[in-house]
Amino acid sequence: MRREVIVGANLSLGYQSGKSRKEVLQGINFKLFSGELTCLLGPNGVGKSTLIKAIMGRLPVWEGTLTVQGKSINQFTQKELAKNLAVVLTEPFIPGNMTVTQLVSLGRTPYLNWSGYLSDLDKKAVYKAIEDTKIAYIQHERLSDLSDGQRQKAFIARALAQDSPIMVLDEPTAHLDLVNRYEIMQLLREISVQKGKCVLVITHDLDIALESSDQIWLMNCGEDLLKGLPEDMVISGNINHLFPQEKFEFNTQRGRVEIKNQPGDFDIEGPLELIFWLKKALTKAGIYQVNGPIRIKNEPLFIFHKGKEYGSIESFIGGLRIGNK
Amino acid sequence: MRSSRNSFLLIVSVVVLVLSLFLNISLGSVTISTGELLDGLFFNKWERASFEQIILNYRFPKAIVAVLAGIGLSISGLQMQTFFRNPLAGPYVLGISSGAGFGVAILILAGSIFGFASTAISPWATAFAGTLGAGLILALVSLVAWRVKDSMTLLIVGIMFGAAVSAIISVLAFFSGAEALKLFTIWSLGSLGGLGWNQVGLLSFVVFLGLIPVIFSIRSFNASLLGESYAESMGVNPNRLRWLMIGSTGLLAGAITAFCGPIAFVGIAVPHLARIVWKTSDHRILFPASGICGAILLLLCDAVGQLPGSAQSLPINAVTSLIGAPLVIGLVLRKNFSKEF
Numbered sequence: 001m002r003r004e005v006i007v008g009a010n011l012s013l014g015y016q017s018g019k020s021r022k023e024v025l026q027g028i029n030f031k032l033f034s035g036e037l038t039c040l041l042g043p044n045g046v047g048k049s050t051l052i053k054a055i056m057g058r059l060p061v062w063e064g065t066l067t068v069q070g071k072s073i074n075q076f077t078q079k080e081l082a083k084n085l086a087v088v089l090t091e092p093f094i095p096g097n098m099t100v101t102q103l104v105s106l107g108r109t110p111y112l113n114w115s116g117y118l119s120d121l122d123k124k125a126v127y128k129a130i131e132d133t134k135i136a137y138i139q140h141e142r143l144s145d146l147s148d149g150q151r152q153k154a155f156i157a158r159a160l161a162q163d164s165p166i167m168v169l170d171e172p173t174a175h176l177d178l179v180n181r182y183e184i185m186q187l188l189r190e191i192s193v194q195k196g197k198c199v200l201v202i203t204h205d206l207d208i209a210l211e212s213s214d215q216i217w218l219m220n221c222g223e224d225l226l227k228g229l230p231e232d233m234v235i236s237g238n239i240n241h242l243f244p245q246e247k248f249e250f251n252t253q254r255g256r257v258e259i260k261n262q263p264g265d266f267d268i269e270g271p272l273e274l275i276f277w278l279k280k281a282l283t284k285a286g287i288y289q290v291n292g293p294i295r296i297k298n299e300p301l302f303i304f305h306k307g308k309e310y311g312s313i314e315s316f317i318g319g320l321r322i323g324n325k
Numbered sequence: 326m327r328s329s330r331n332s333f334l335l336i337v338s339v340v341v342l343v344l345s346l347f348l349n350i351s352l353g354s355v356t357i358s359t360g361e362l363l364d365g366l367f368f369n370k371w372e373r374a375s376f377e378q379i380i381l382n383y384r385f386p387k388a389i390v391a392v393l394a395g396i397g398l399s400i401s402g403l404q405m406q407t408f409f410r411n412p413l414a415g416p417y418v419l420g421i422s423s424g425a426g427f428g429v430a431i432l433i434l435a436g437s438i439f440g441f442a443s444t445a446i447s448p449w450a451t452a453f454a455g456t457l458g459a460g461l462i463l464a465l466v467s468l469v470a471w472r473v474k475d476s477m478t479l480l481i482v483g484i485m486f487g488a489a490v491s492a493i494i495s496v497l498a499f500f501s502g503a504e505a506l507k508l509f510t511i512w513s514l515g516s517l518g519g520l521g522w523n524q525v526g527l528l529s530f531v532v533f534l535g536l537i538p539v540i541f542s543i544r545s546f547n548a549s550l551l552g553e554s555y556a557e558s559m560g561v562n563p564n565r566l567r568w569l570m571i572g573s574t575g576l577l578a579g580a581i582t583a584f585c586g587p588i589a590f591v592g593i594a595v596p597h598l599a600r601i602v603w604k605t606s607d608h609r610i611l612f613p614a615s616g617i618c619g620a621i622l623l624l625l626c627d628a629v630g631q632l633p634g635s636a637q638s639l640p641i642n643a644v645t646s647l648i649g650a651p652l653v654i655g656l657v658l659r660k661n662f663s664k665e666f
Binding site: 056058078079080081082083085086087089092093095096097098102106107109110112113114115116142162 | 547550552609
């Protein structure tokens with residue numbers, strides 16, 4: 001059922017210009033499985049795109065092995081690889097005159113002869129890809145007239161039409177709003193689960209990666225990938241390897257990254273939820289100490305401090321600042 | 326619905342092309358009406374013997390050359406623009422016209438300096454010299470293309486070769502006499518006429534050869550619209566495409582420049598015109614569309630250049646730029662240009 005699709009073992013990659021060699025990744029091990037969505041996270045410049053280039057066959061493997069469908073990547077011709085792997089890249093050229101259908105049709109390129117004629121089978125695949133990504137309503141629109149979210153879906157549809165068991169996406173949710181980010185990842189999840197595709201997504205969206213991925217890989221400089229089920233990564237604290245630990249931490253209760261709270265000296269009484277937000281606002285405003293007890297209550301919000309009443313956290317902080325002067 | 330619109334426009338443009346062809350042939354220093362023209366062409370009944378001479382040996386070959394040059398330059402330009410992903414690329418970015426100019430400059434200018442050329446230079450000689458020069462530059466650019474894999478580097482190298490060769494031409498021009506200088510200047514202004522049927526035959530053959538690689542790269546050009554990385558991910562071999570493109574534009578632009586001189590403007594502007602009119606980026610449509618538009622544009626420009634009632638005609642380069650530039654500026658301003666590309 002779960003099948004190894006891409007396997008990298010002791011992989012070293014880098015760039016060579018003339019005699020100077022710059023090694024970016026070394027000793028990387030991983031396995032990508034069919035029917036699974038894997039998210040790769042890591043800081044900028046750590047080598048995520050380098051890994052993708054190697055998987056796309058655009059970068060030679062220096063050391064170790066990289067196999068796709070059990071066959072070494074070096075043995076693939078360009079066309080064979082194209083039938084196995086489709087990509088969605090960052091910052092593509094966008095030919096404004098092209099319609100969504102034309103873009104999706106380009107996905108059929110590896111199956112066409114020189115004339116570029118689409119057979120009925122090709123047209124069916126294009127139509128299916130448009131249906132599956134739910135963009136039928138914009139299929140005749142031109143790319144220059146689309147929103148970023150719609151365009152990204154169109155590019156995913158193009159990759160889908162390529163009908164490959166593997167899909168690799170480089171930051172597909174960059175520049176998108178919250179709803180679109182969730183929609184795109186949900187779509188990718190559906191694709192991986194329903195079609196049994198192996199989907200690898202590079203992203204900086206930790207929240208969404210935790211929400212939608214089957215596996216999370218963390219990439220850090222000079223280390224092998226940290227891999228695991230997102231939930232395991234959270235519980236074990238491995239997820240904290242993603243950021244410099246003196247400043248940020250992953251709040252396991254809230255499931256998100258937070259700036260480490262400076263220990264504050266507050267005496268607050270009230271519902272826990274409100275205390276949390278009040279503390280947060282105070283430390284953000286640079287207030288680490290408040291003399292005397294504070295009482296907070298909700299509906300309507302009131303903050304009582306030293307005999308005064310405040311209707312919002314903002315006015316409370318304003319009051320504290322005046323009092324301190 | 327879309328594709329039927331495209332086909333309809335293509336048919337219309339072919340009709341316009343045929344009309345332009347007749348217009349072009351009937352205009353000139355001697356007025357020949359369309360009726361007389363058709364009688365002559367189809368029934369071989371000429372009003373006057375001189376008409377037959379004018380039409381068959383002068384105007385008709387010139388019109389054919391206009392069609393060939395229009396098709397060849399536009400299609401070279403389209404290939405360059407898509408390959409380099411650059412709307413300002415044209416058939417001459419790889420230095421082909423400078424190369425041809427270099428060959429002709431050696432023949433005319435250096436010939437006059439060192440005294441090995443006569444004052445009367447046959448079109449065969451200029452064509453031969455132009456072909457040699459264009460071939461030389463193309464060989465150099467190919468050497469670079471063989472070594473570097475990056476398309477932007479190739480573009481810059483092509484332009485630099487062109488600049489270097491132009492500098493040599495300037496030096497030659499500086500030292501040559503007035504007579505030779507005028508001869509060279511006239512060549513560099515471009516001319517569609519003055520070619521005999523033999524030369525037209527050869528030019529047709531080379532243009533035909535140059536169009537063959539285009540047919541085999543349509544699919545790859547379409548995939549290249551999204552950039553090199555995407556093209557490769559779809560199984561396009563960028564090396565193969567590059568060599569097909571160099572071969573095709575070398576033959577097309579090289580031969581046309583060798584026979585007609587460097588014809589400006591058509592190669593850059595016509596592909597944009599085709600994109601704006603057909604509203605597509607599909608090369609299955611754009612290649613024929615650009616070819617036909619290029620032919621129409623050159624035929625009309627040549628017709629305009631025939632000063633009525635005079636044996637003189639304006640140099641084709643001046644007309645293409647004078648008419649074409651405002652036309653394209655208008656179209657570009659009306660539409661959001663960068664969106665169209």
